[in-house]
Amino acid sequence: MQPFVEKLRLSHRCLARHRFEVLQVNMGRLCNLACVHCHVESSPARKETMDRKTVDAVLRFLAVSRVQTLDITGGAPELNENFDYLVESARSLDRHVIDRCNLTVIFEPGKEYLPEFFKRQRVELICSLPCYSEANVDKQRGKGTFELSIQALKLLNRLGYGLPGSGLVLNLVYNPVGPHLPPRQDELEKDYKRELSRNFGIEFNRLYCLANMPITRYETHLRLRGEYEGYVRLLAANFNPETLEQVMCRSLISVGWEGWIYDCDFNQMLGLPLRAADGRPLHISSLAEADVVGRPITVGNHCYACTAGSGSSCGGALVP
Numbered sequence: 001m002q003p004f005v006e007k008l009r010l011s012h013r014c015l016a017r018h019r020f021e022v023l024q025v026n027m028g029r030l031c032n033l034a035c036v037h038c039h040v041e042s043s044p045a046r047k048e049t050m051d052r053k054t055v056d057a058v059l060r061f062l063a064v065s066r067v068q069t070l071d072i073t074g075g076a077p078e079l080n081e082n083f084d085y086l087v088e089s090a091r092s093l094d095r096h097v098i099d100r101c102n103l104t105v106i107f108e109p110g111k112e113y114l115p116e117f118f119k120r121q122r123v124e125l126i127c128s129l130p131c132y133s134e135a136n137v138d139k140q141r142g143k144g145t146f147e148l149s150i151q152a153l154k155l156l157n158r159l160g161y162g163l164p165g166s167g168l169v170l171n172l173v174y175n176p177v178g179p180h181l182p183p184r185q186d187e188l189e190k191d192y193k194r195e196l197s198r199n200f201g202i203e204f205n206r207l208y209c210l211a212n213m214p215i216t217r218y219e220t221h222l223r224l225r226g227e228y229e230g231y232v233r234l235l236a237a238n239f240n241p242e243t244l245e246q247v248m249c250r251s252l253i254s255v256g257w258e259g260w261i262y263d264c265d266f267n268q269m270l271g272l273p274l275r276a277a278d279g280r281p282l283h284i285s286s287l288a289e290a291d292v293v294g295r296p297i298t299v300g301n302h303c304y305a306c307t308a309g310s311g312s313s314c315g316g317a318l319v320p
């Protein structure tokens with residue numbers, strides 16, 4: 001397989017951050033689920049969580065920067081004791097807040113208040129639902145996950161989430177159950193809308209199609225099944241240079257639970273920090289926008305997962 005760096009060179013492209021619009025904060029690895037494809041390797045046993053001091057550093061940065069969107073992820077970020085504080089404080093700074101929610105977390109003990117909290121704070125929800133079929137979801141996320149996810153979506157709909165004119169945005173995320181590329185996002189969105197409406201009366205705004213990233217837990221899963229090489233070759237064979245202008249690292253930076261800065265959540269999990277021009281790793285407590293705009297992005301073969309076919313990002317497909 002041709003290394004991604006070489007592929008970029010031959011395409012006469014280089015990847016650099018040309019704008020900084022989204023601050024994505026990973027609040028830690030703790031999660032109530034332990035999905036097969038999880039690049040964060042999250043589970044209920046993980047202990048890493050962002051502390052108050054680091055959350056305050058995030059808020060100090062937001063307060064003085066022009067970045068308008070805070071995108072909160074994990075793990076299940078809602079399990080972090082500082083989650084509500086981060087959301088409320090960012091909203092009081094008039095920032096748009098996105099929460100990447102696994103849906104089932106709202107049924108965890110003591111978390112029942114979350115749907116009303118999301119509504120009150122006008123949080124945009126991006127929720128994982130890797131299929132509209134129970135068998136496929138439970139295979140990837142654990143038995144009973146589909147049923148809980150459907151209950152959560154119905155509850156969110158009752159509050160107005162995903163309904164036309166409510167201003168309460170509910171987007172869903174699909175990722176393949178097996179080692180293949182996602183199908184066309186627009187086509188699959190129609191299927192999701194039809195099936196979820198017909199079977200459960202559920203409505204939502206947009207469907208985002210993501211490719212699975214063959215690193216960490218998912219890499220191990222694929223290797224154990226002898227599917228790793230084939231999947232990586234499939235991604236590389238479908239490299240689409242048209243996606244390069246849109247990859248999320250061009251406009252986003254990722255903050256880890258300890259406050260270190262990365263080009264994206266994937267580079268974070270691979271331990272590839274974003275460095276200043278003088279080579280020092282960057283930390284949110286002393287970050288300036290000028291430190292990251294125009295800086296080259298650290299790439300590797302895992303970047304084929306973002307650039308195969310229609311591309312893949314936190315906002316779904318990159319090109320039609």
Ligand code: SF4
Binds near residue numbers: 031034037074075102
């Ligand atoms: S819900 Fe998300 S963070 Fe939690 S294990 Fe699954 S993929 Fe990972």
Ligand code: SF4
Binds near residue numbers: 300
């Ligand atoms: S993995 Fe994707 S988002 Fe991260 S640096 Fe590579 S292309 Fe950019």
